Amino acid sequence: MTSAAKLSLGCIADDYTGASDLANTLTRAGLRTVQTIGVPADDLTLPEVDAVVVSLKSRSIEAGLAVTRSRAAETWLRGRGASHIQFKICSTFDSTDAGNIGPVMDALRADSKDSIVLVTPAFPETGRTVYQGNLFVGSVPLNESPLKDHPLNPMHDSNLVRVLARQSKTKVGLVDLATLARGVEAVRAKLADLAGSGVGAAIIDAVFDRDLETIGQVALDHRLSVGASGIGLGLARALVAAGKARSAAENAISAAAIGGPAACLAGSCSQATLRQIASAEKVMPVLHLDPERVIAGKDEAQRALAWTRERLGKGPVLIASSSTPDQVAALQSRHGRDAAGHAIEQAMADLAEGLVQSGVRRLVVAGGETSGAVVDRLGIPGFLVGAEIAAGVPVLRAVGASNGEMVLALKSGNFGGPEFFSDALALMP
Ligand SMILES: Nc1ncnc2c1ncn2[C@@H]1O[C@H](COP(=O)(O)OP(=O)(O)O)[C@@H](O)[C@H]1O
Ligand SMILES: O=C(O)[C@@H](O)C(=O)COP(=O)(O)O
Secondary structure (H helix, E strand, O other), X not given: OEOOOOOOEEEEEOOHHHHHHHHXXXXXXXXXXXXXEOOOOOOOEOOOOOEEEEEOOXXXXXXXXXXXXXXXXXXXXXXXXXXXXXXXXOOOOOOEOOEOHHHHHHHHHHHHOOOOEEEEOOEHHHOEEEEOOEEEEOXXXXXXXXXXXXXXXOOOOOEHHHHHHHXXXXXXXXXXXXXXXXXXXXXXXXXXXXXXXXXXXXXXXXXXXXXXXXXXXXXXXXXXXXXOHHHHHHHHHHHHHOOOOOOHHHHOOOOOOOOOOEEEEEOOOOHHHHHHHHHHOOOOOEEEOOHHHHHHOOHHHHHHHHHHHHHHHHOOEEEEOOOXXXXXXXXXXXXXXXXXXXXXXXXXXXXXXXXXXXXXXXXXXXXXXXXXXXXXXXXOOEEEEEEEEEOOEEEEEEEOOOOOOOEEEEEOOOOOOOOHHHHHHHOOO
């Protein structure tokens, strides 16, 4: 990547929707930010920025590989002067006992030489709050939320001290809300106590944005932090307050219309996405893929492409693989969780490639792993952040792509209101 300025903040995101969510938060908080897909190539030309969010597809891969890829991103970011790195994880702490939050955090902490690392997935704007170490999604604990049925990372424990301890080699402690409410010095003292007793990672409560501002200030004492967009907000505000970032307005992206056909792909099976698909049925043609046929081979994707080509001239279309938790469980029991997920992701990538060949330059994708498969197939090296469609979901303008100008929206499964697909397309003229 060619860009001379030293980075104020380096970020490593474990999936692509999460990366665009964080890039959106940092931009809106005043940091000039770019999202790259993987570690950028040396010849990728990007504007001067304060923050780079390197997107990895490392949330659900083998832990050792996630560590290797995260370390490569870390080396690149440190090489561009980033004194602080945020490892961006999901606001619903998506992971399993095998990882990958713990193993990646352990490796990055060892490299950073920090005695203790602050960890919080809190993102109050989207209803993710942490109290006494327990993660709430809206009004319910994580283990009672729809995340209990996630196809790849079902979450069955809301106590993050326990969840992280099962994945990490270090002892995990808690900085509670009462300590946080006493301010920056109280948090520093608590962290020093915890570190003194051999605790290497502290889950920190946060309920309101002001909690994240305190956390952001303390986090900048360290070289590494782990969390979702909320801690990114805290870090960005602390950097802006310290005069270490310039106005994001300098990086405002062109809002010029792209035009041409538009399409949506949904591979997320979250309740939010299922509701959004149901609403989309009222305003655009929707094709539901048959997951069994997808797993059987390429015919289903070809059928979907033929269906799409007949309709693209008349307006946007949506193609979805999404199913209810019972149907997902049944498919997985027949084919295995990873095999089913991978086959469907590759079908989505085939579809995206076919759609772009048919002239589509405006593409909305629902689902983190799904977005990863699609963006990889399209070979897009990076994105600049545009208008915010919904909390955590910006319009993205591709940079350095061989297909020329293109705008995308990569939606986390759980984000967005019921009309998300039309909301997104309205901001992607
Ligand atoms: N009908 C289905 N049955 C089983 N798995 C599915 C189905 N549709 C999509 N998937 C898989 O479920 C996973 C959804 O994950 P992801 O795209 O990250 O969505 P989210 O953002 O909701 O987590 C992907 O691996 C996708 O291929
Ligand atoms: O923090 C979040 O919730 C999101 O940014 C995120 O990581 C999205 O992951 P998916 O739900 O898998 O898209």
